[in-house]
Amino acid sequence: MTRRRHERALVRPHVVTGGRAHPTRNIFDLVTLMIVAYDDDLSDLSPEKHRVMELCGGGALSVAEIAGHLKLPVSVTKVLLSDLVDSGHITTRAGVPGVDAPDHRVLQEVLNGLRARL
Amino acid sequence: MDSVLVSDDIYVRDTVRTAVKILVVGHFAVGKTTFVGTLSEIRPLHTEERMTQAGALVDDLAGVPDKVTTTVAMDFGRMTLSEDLVLYLFGAPGQRRFTQLWHDLALGALGALVLADTRRLEQSFDVMTMLEEKDLRYAVAINRFDGAPTFPDAELREALDLLPETPLVHCDAREPASSTRALIALVRHLLAGDDQERA
Numbered sequence: 001m002t003r004r005r006h007e008r009a010l011v012r013p014h015v016v017t018g019g020r021a022h023p024t025r026n027i028f029d030l031v032t033l034m035i036v037a038y039d040d041d042l043s044d045l046s047p048e049k050h051r052v053m054e055l056c057g058g059g060a061l062s063v064a065e066i067a068g069h070l071k072l073p074v075s076v077t078k079v080l081l082s083d084l085v086d087s088g089h090i091t092t093r094a095g096v097p098g099v100d101a102p103d104h105r106v107l108q109e110v111l112n113g114l115r116a117r118l
Numbered sequence: 119m120d121s122v123l124v125s126d127d128i129y130v131r132d133t134v135r136t137a138v139k140i141l142v143v144g145h146f147a148v149g150k151t152t153f154v155g156t157l158s159e160i161r162p163l164h165t166e167e168r169m170t171q172a173g174a175l176v177d178d179l180a181g182v183p184d185k186v187t188t189t190v191a192m193d194f195g196r197m198t199l200s201e202d203l204v205l206y207l208f209g210a211p212g213q214r215r216f217t218q219l220w221h222d223l224a225l226g227a228l229g230a231l232v233l234a235d236t237r238r239l240e241q242s243f244d245v246m247t248m249l250e251e252k253d254l255r256y257a258v259a260i261n262r263f264d265g266a267p268t269f270p271d272a273e274l275r276e277a278l279d280l281l282p283e284t285p286l287v288h289c290d291a292r293e294p295a296s297s298t299r300a301l302i303a304l305v306r307h308l309l310a311g312d313d314q315e316r317a
C-alpha cells in the first residue's frame with residue numbers, strides 16, 4: 001500500500017504563487033457560449049477575427065470550443081473574442097460567471113440528464 | 119443513450135441557455151483523455167496554452183521568447199443533458215505551476231472527478247490538495263487498470279485521506295455507463311453538500 005497522503009504534509013512544497021500580476025482578461029469563462037451578433041461588415045477585421053466570425057456563424061460554441069477548433073490557446077481566443085464583443089460582432093448567450101452561478105436546480109438537471117443516459 | 123439530444127454537428131443546440139463544467143483531473147496516463155472521449159458527443163477538442171515558467175498564461179503570441187515558455191495541454195468534450203443544458207468535461211493535469219490555467223478551470227466549475235490508479239496513488243495527492251485549496255468539491259474514481267493491485271475501499275480512503283462523505287467509486291474510463299456512474303456519484307455529492315449549505 002502507498003503511504004498516506006498527509007504524511008506528505010511535512011514535506012509539501014510551498015505554493016507557487018507566481019504570475020499573479022499578469023493582466024488577465026477574465027471576461028469570459030471557458031464555457032461561456034458565444035454567438036454572432038452582427039456580420040454585415042467584416043472589412044476591418046484581422047484574419048484571425050475573420051476566422052472566429054466564420055466559425056461562430058454556424059451556431060453557438062463555448063470559448064473553449066472556439067479555441068479548440070481554431071487551434072489557438074484559450075488566452076489568445078479570449079482576447080480576440082473580447083475585441084469582437086467590443087466591436088458588436090459577437091455576443092454571449094449563457095455561462096457568464098456570476099450570472100449563471102450553479103444552483104440546486106442546475107445540479108439536479110445535470111443529475112437527471114446523466115441518469116437518463118444509463 | 120438519449121441520442122435525440124446529441125448534436126449532429128459541432129454546434130451547441132439553439133435551445134441551450136446554460137453551460138456548466140466539471141473537471142476531470144489526475145496525473146499523466148491516469149485516463150483523463152479516455153474518460154472525456156468516452157462521454158463526449160463531439161470529437162474531443164484539445165488546446166495548448168503557452169505559459170511562462172512562473173505559471174502565467176501568455177495571451178499575446180508575439181513578444182515572449184519560446185525559451186521562457188512551456189505548454190500545457192487540456193482536452194475537453196461536451197454532453198448535452200437537456201434541451202436547456204450542456205455539460206463540458208475538461209480533462210486537465212493538476213500541476214501546481216500552471217497557476218493561471220488552474221484558476222480558469224476552477225472558476226465556476228461544479229466540481230471535479232479525480233481519477234486515480236492504485237499503482238501510484240501518491241501521484242494523486244497534489245491535485246487533491248489543489249482542489250481543496252480552491253474549495254472545489256470532488257469525488258475520486260479509481261480507474262481499473264489491468265494488473266493493478268486492488269485494495270479494500272477503507273484502505274484506499276485512508277491512503278487518500280478522504281473525508282467520510284467524499285465518494286470513492288471504481289470505474290473503467292473506456293466504458294460509457296461506468297464513466298457516467300462516476301459522474302453521477304460526484305453530482306449526487308455536490309447536491310448533498312448544497313442541501314447542507316442551505317439547511
Ligand SMILES: Nc1nc2c(ncn2[C@@H]2O[C@H](COP(=O)(O)OP(=O)(O)O)[C@@H](O)[C@H]2O)c(=O)[nH]1
Pocket residue numbers: 144145146147148149150151152153209261262263264289290291292
Ligand atoms: N484498463 C484501463 N485502461 C485505461 C482506462 N482509462 C484509460 N486507460 C488507458 O490508459 C492509457 C492512458 O490513458 P489517457 O486517457 O491517455 O490518460 P491521460 O494522460 O490521463 O489523458 C490509454 O492507453 C488508455 O487506453 C481504464 O479505465 N482502464
Ligand SMILES: [Mg+2]
Pocket residue numbers: 150151152209
Ligand atoms: Mg491526456
